Amino acid sequence: MMKILHASNEGSHNARKGLRAALKTAAAAIVSVATLGTMAIAGVGMASAQEESVTLPQPKAEKTVTANGDGTYKMTLSVTGQTAEDSSQKVTPTDIVLVVDKSRSMKGNRFTTVKTAATNLADKLLTEANKNSGNVRMSVVTFDTYAEKASDWTTNPSAVANAIGDQPRYDDKDYVRGGTNWDDAFEKANAAETRSNAAKYIVFLSDGLPTFRNDAGSRNGIAGNGQDDKDGKNLAAAVEEANKRGNVALYSVSADEAANEAMQNLANATNGKFFDGSDSAKLNDAFDSIYQEIVSSAAYRNVVISDTLSQYVDFVKANGTPTFTLTKSNDANWNGPAPKFDGKNVVWDLGDTELEQGVTYTLTVTLTPTQAAFDKAVENGEESKLPSNDAATVNYKVATKINGEEQTPVDGTPFQLAPGSITAPVSNITIKKVWAKGAPEKTVTVQLFQNGKQYGENITLSKDSKWQADVIVPAGLEDYTWSVKELSAGKGYTAAVDPGEVTFKGGQHNEATFTVTNSYKAEVVPSKPADTTKTDTKKPVLSNTGVAVAGIAAVAVLIAAAGGVALAIRRRNA
Numbered sequence: 001m002m003k004i005l006h007a008s009n010e011g012s013h014n015a016r017k018g019l020r021a022a023l024k025t026a027a028a029a030i031v032s033v034a035t036l037g038t039m040a041i042a043g044v045g046m047a048s049a050q051e052e053s054v055t056l057p058q059p060k061a062e063k064t065v066t067a068n069g070d071g072t073y074k075m076t077l078s079v080t081g082q083t084a085e086d087s088s089q090k091v092t093p094t095d096i097v098l099v100v101d102k103s104r105s106m107k108g109n110r111f112t113t114v115k116t117a118a119t120n121l122a123d124k125l126l127t128e129a130n131k132n133s134g135n136v137r138m139s140v141v142t143f144d145t146y147a148e149k150a151s152d153w154t155t156n157p158s159a160v161a162n163a164i165g166d167q168p169r170y171d172d173k174d175y176v177r178g179g180t181n182w183d184d185a186f187e188k189a190n191a192a193e194t195r196s197n198a199a200k201y202i203v204f205l206s207d208g209l210p211t212f213r214n215d216a217g218s219r220n221g222i223a224g225n226g227q228d229d230k231d232g233k234n235l236a237a238a239v240e241e242a243n244k245r246g247n248v249a250l251y252s253v254s255a256d257e258a259a260n261e262a263m264q265n266l267a268n269a270t271n272g273k274f275f276d277g278s279d280s281a282k283l284n285d286a287f288d289s290i291y292q293e294i295v296s297s298a299a300y301r302n303v304v305i306s307d308t309l310s311q312y313v314d315f316v317k318a319n320g321t322p323t324f325t326l327t328k329s330n331d332a333n334w335n336g337p338a339p340k341f342d343g344k345n346v347v348w349d350l351g352d353t354e355l356e357q358g359v360t361y362t363l364t365v366t367l368t369p370t371q372a373a374f375d376k377a378v379e380n381g382e383e384s385k386l387p388s389n390d391a392a393t394v395n396y397k398v399a400t401k402i403n404g405e406e407q408t409p410v411d412g413t414p415f416q417l418a419p420g421s422i423t424a425p426v427s428n429i430t431i432k433k434v435w436a437k438g439a440p441e442k443t444v445t446v447q448l449f450q451n452g453k454q455y456g457e458n459i460t461l462s463k464d465s466k467w468q469a470d471v472i473v474p475a476g477l478e479d480y481t482w483s484v485k486e487l488s489a490g491k492g493y494t495a496a497v498d499p500g501e502v503t504f505k506g507g508q509h510n511e512a513t514f515t516v517t518n519s520y521k522a523e524v525v526p527s528k529p530a531d532t533t534k535t536d537t538k539k540p541v542l543s544n545t546g547v548a549v550a551g552i553a554a555v556a557v558l559i560a561a562a563g564g565v566a567l568a569i570r571r572r573n574a
Contacts, residue, residue: 056082056298058415059355061305061394065367065420071507072316073369073422075388077307077348078362079396081355083299092402093198094136095153096125097189098160101206101255102168103144104178111167114205114255122160131155139192140164145179145212145222147188179226181212182238182266190245200248205277206263207256213237235262239269253277299354301399301409305363305417307392309344312373313422316366322346329360339363354399369422369507374474377424381472383509384424392417425475425509431459431484433467436519440467445487446516448473450480458487478506484514493518 061079068074098118106114118140125136140150140163151163170178185204194200213234215223224234242250250272254263260276267274309315315322322341328334339348348363355361367388377384393416397409431446443462448455448471461467473482481503486495496517504510 056300056398056412058412059300059303059394059396061415061417063307063389063392063417063420065388065422067423068366071368073313073367073388074364075367075420076362076364077305077346077392077417078360079300079303079305079350079355079394080360081300081357083297083354083357093134093195095192095194095198095200096136096138097141097192097200097202098138098164099141099143099147099185099189099202099204100164101144101180101185101208102142102165103180103206103208104168104170105180105208106255107167110207110255115161115164118164118205119157119161122157126155126157126160137198141185141188141192143181143185143188144168144170145177145181145226147181147184149188149192153192176220176222176226179212179224180206180208180210181214181222181224181234182206182210183213183234183241184222186238186241186245187214190241190248200245202245202248202250203253204250204266204272205253205255206259207254208259209262210234210238214241229262235265238266242266242270242272249273251275298398298400299357300396300412301352301354302395302397303350303355303361304395305348305392306395307346307417308390309346309367310387310390310419312370312376312386312424313367313388314344314370315341315346316368323366325364327362327364329362330356336361339365367422369424369477371474371477373422373424374426374476377426378472378474381426383426385421386424388420388422390419392419425507427473427475427504427510429471429473429482429511430513431461431469431471432513432515433461434515434517435467436517437521440518441488441493444489444516444518447485447487449483449485452481452483455482473504475508475510476504476506480504480506482512484516486516486518489518492520494521 059079059082062076063078064074064076066074098121100114100118102111122138126138130136134155137153137155138151138160139153140160141147142150142164150165151159154160168178182204186202189202189204209229210224211226211229211234212222212224214221214237229235250267250270252263252267252270252272252274254260254275254277256277264274266272317323324339326334326336326338328336337349337351339346346363346365350361373384373386376386393414395414396412398412399409400407429448431448433440433444433446440463443460444467446459446461446469448459450473455473456471459469459471461469481501483501484497486497489495496519498515498517499512502512502514504512
């Protein structure tokens with residue numbers, strides 16, 4: 001037996017109820033980057049307190065090629081967003097004053113919600129790692145009718161929770177305590193001295209209108225009726241004091257819908273930022289913005305994935321254009337930038353959009369093997385794993401913000417993706433020779449045909465090959481019909497092939513056996529008939545009818561005479 005390889009030829013209440021959960025979530029969002037501020041980025045090393053930039057490690061990108069089960073393959077090119085939120089990074093030294101309203105109205109769930117959020121904030125910011133660097137510090141100012149510095153600067157989250165204290169309780173007969181004095185709250189916040197190289201932030205939370213203000217000339221050192229601010233003097237005093245803070249960011253966060261207007265006016269008059277805490281979604285957005293401004297951050301931008309297919313695959317096309325789909329893991333309706341195709345090349349540029357943390361962006365295309373893949377498998381003599389691409393490269397930039405200010409994006413180091421692969425099958429045809437009668441010839445020659453056309457070279461079968469040949473043929477891009485013909489049946493032999501033809505499905509492994517049966521039939525040679533014709537040596541004489549008749553008559557007379565003589569003799573003897 002021999003093996004042959006052949007290549008191819010081809011409402012406010014509800015808002016207050018939901019405030020607790022919203023503040024918890026938002027606080028976690030604020031702190032996620034700062035928490036990591038004193039640790040090292042993978043491959044970068046420990047950041048010093050003097051550094052003014054952050055970075056990210058190489059992004060996670062991947063290429064996959066998987067079989068669809070119909071001979072085609074699905075290829076995906078993906079990249080996952082990562083921000084400095086969950087990467088260790090250095091932040092600019094940061095001092096945060098948390099100013100918490102403890103007026104009479106801050107009771108029940110409202111106070112619990114605010115304290116929980118503040119405690120969570122401290123837990124996230126003031127980590128064990130942060131204690132070593134002291135990068136982030138917090139202090140607490142609480143206020144009602146009067147404000148007080150509840151804590152010094154600390155890197156201990158428990159100190160923050162203790163400074164906020166318990167829910168306020170006031171004697172109903174005490175008409176002085178339990179009011180709301182924004183003016184004094186800002187005076188105490190401004191008095192908290194910060195480090196010379198630190199960025200200072202005041203996060204001001206309140207649920208009501210200012211009802212008192214400081215007044216050194218009064219008996220209690222305050223002015224106001226403790227009930228409202230109809231003349232606007234309490235707000236005006238708070239604005240004046242807040243504007244003494246210098247280059248300090250102010251975030252005005254309302255803890256109740258009733259305080260929104262006054263808190264908005266405060267922010268407007270002090271070049272601060274107002275956030276409506278009565279809506280959890282808005283609050284989350286607000287804290288995210290605060291987070292972006294408090295800490296330095298980094299994210300991927302201008303991600304470009306370029307891929308070049310190998311000779312063994314091509315894009316599946318519709319109307320001459322490669323088909324593709326785009327997906328974003330957190331948005332089923334995402335309409336991202338389309339890739340560009342040029343021959344076997346594809347370039348997917350995600351543009352200026354910063355990739356979101358933990359979100360995967362994916363381009364999917366469909367590939368089909370080329371004839372070169374099937375031919376290579378035949379050359380290898382077996383089913384073969386072949387590369388689907390020659391090169392796939394990821395380019396990207398790291399966009400950074402420091403204290404809310406965008407920096408010039410920095411080019412990341414390009415890197416390549418591991419190539420995918422496809423599996424190219426082969427098909428097998430076995431040709432057997434059977435001798436029905438007679439002694440076999442020394443050799444016979446057969447020919448394989450594909451779709452009726454001669455395929456490959458002639459195949460010689462012999463006793464040495466046990467009158468059999470195994471032929472490896474390519475799976476092919478399309479369905480093919482195969483047949484076999486014997487070219488030299490030999491003298492006295494007739495050849496029959498079974499089956500007459502076989503169809504192989506394109507793009508998959510197929511097998512078939514052709515049996516060529518030779519029958520011997522001896523040649524029958526008819527015997528030669530005997531020659532009864534005598535040679536007449538006499539000179540030929542032309543026929544004469546009369547003479548012929550006379551001759552016949554004479555013979556008759558002689559016969560009659562002879563008969564008479566015989567009769568006479570018998571009588572005499574009788």
